[in-house]
Amino acid sequence: MARGETRFGGERTSQVLGPGRAVRGGSIGITRQIAQTFIPDGSAAVATNYGIFFTAPAININRLNGATPGPVWQVASVRARWEAACTAGPTTFMVVKVPSGTAKAAGIACLAAGIDVTAAADTIVNGVINTTTANLQLNDGDSLALVPTGTLTSLTGLAVMVEMFRIKG
Numbered sequence: 001m002a003r004g005e006t007r008f009g010g011e012r013t014s015q016v017l018g019p020g021r022a023v024r025g026g027s028i029g030i031t032r033q034i035a036q037t038f039i040p041d042g043s044a045a046v047a048t049n050y051g052i053f054f055t056a057p058a059i060n061i062n063r064l065n066g067a068t069p070g071p072v073w074q075v076a077s078v079r080a081r082w083e084a085a086c087t088a089g090p091t092t093f094m095v096v097k098v099p100s101g102t103a104k105a106a107g108i109a110c111l112a113a114g115i116d117v118t119a120a121a122d123t124i125v126n127g128v129i130n131t132t133t134a135n136l137q138l139n140d141g142d143s144l145a146l147v148p149t150g151t152l153t154s155l156t157g158l159a160v161m162v163e164m165f166r167i168k169g
Contacts, residue, residue, distance in 0.1 A: 033073060035144055035162045044082065044158040050093065050146040052104060054162065056138040072168040075110045075136040075144075078127035082117055083157030089118040091150030095127065095162060097135060097142055104145040108135050110162075117155050137167070 035054035043049045057070050078095050092114025096107025112128040119125060130136060138144070144162055 031166045033164045033166070035164065037146065037160050039158045041083075041156050044155040045086075045152040047148050047152060050148050052098060052143045052145040053160075054144040056140060056142045070140040071166045073138045073164040074133070074167045075129065075138070075162055076165050077129065077163040078111060078115070078160065079163075080115050080117075080125050080127065080158065080160045081123065082121055082155060082159070084154055085119060085121045086117045086150075086152055086155040088151040088153040090116065091118055091148070091152060091155070092116050093146050093148045093158075093160075095160070096145050096147050097138060098145050099139075100141040100143075104143075104147055107145055107147060110136055110144070114149060117152070117158070138164070 037053035039049050056073055094114040095110045096104060097110055098104050098107040110130055112130050115125055115127050146160060
C-alpha cells in the first residue's frame with residue numbers, strides 16, 4: 001500500500017480521500033461521495049417504493065464546530081441498471097434534488113432527461129447530467145430522490161448510483 005492510502009475491508013479507498021488539511025484528530029477530508037439505492041425484485045414496479053435515498057450532511061466533517069456550514073456536493077454522474085426492463089413505455093425515472101421542505105415531486109432535475117427503463121436489462125445506463133450547475137449542487141439538508149414517470153410494469157431490480165464531488169466546505 002502506498003503512503004497515505006488506507007483500506008476498509010478489502011476495498012482500496014485512497015482515491016476517495018482527498019488531501020484535506022490537518023485539524024484536531026488529524027482527519028482527512030472526503031472529496032468524493034457515492035449515493036446508492038436498490039429497489040429489489042418486483043418492488044421496482046411500484047411507484048410508491050421510489051423516494052429519497054440521500055441527504056447532504058448539515059455539518060462539515062472537517063471541523064468540530066457545529067456552527068460551521070457543511071460542504072456543498074455536486075452531482076457528477078448517475079448510473080443505473082435493472083434486472084428486467086419495463087414492458088410499458090414510455091417509462092423513465094429522474095434523479096431530483098429536493099431542498100428541505102420540498103416534496104420530491106417538486107424536486108429539481110439533476111438529469112437533462114429521465115433514464116428510460118424500457119431499454120435492455122442488465123446493462124449500465126449513464127444518465128445525461130443537467131447543464132445547469134445550480135441543479136446539481138446540494139447544500140446542507142438537500143436530498144436526492146428518484147421520481148418515476150409512466151407505468152412501471154415488469155420492472156425489477158433497479159439499482160441507481162450517484163457520484164458527487166465536494167466543491168466547498
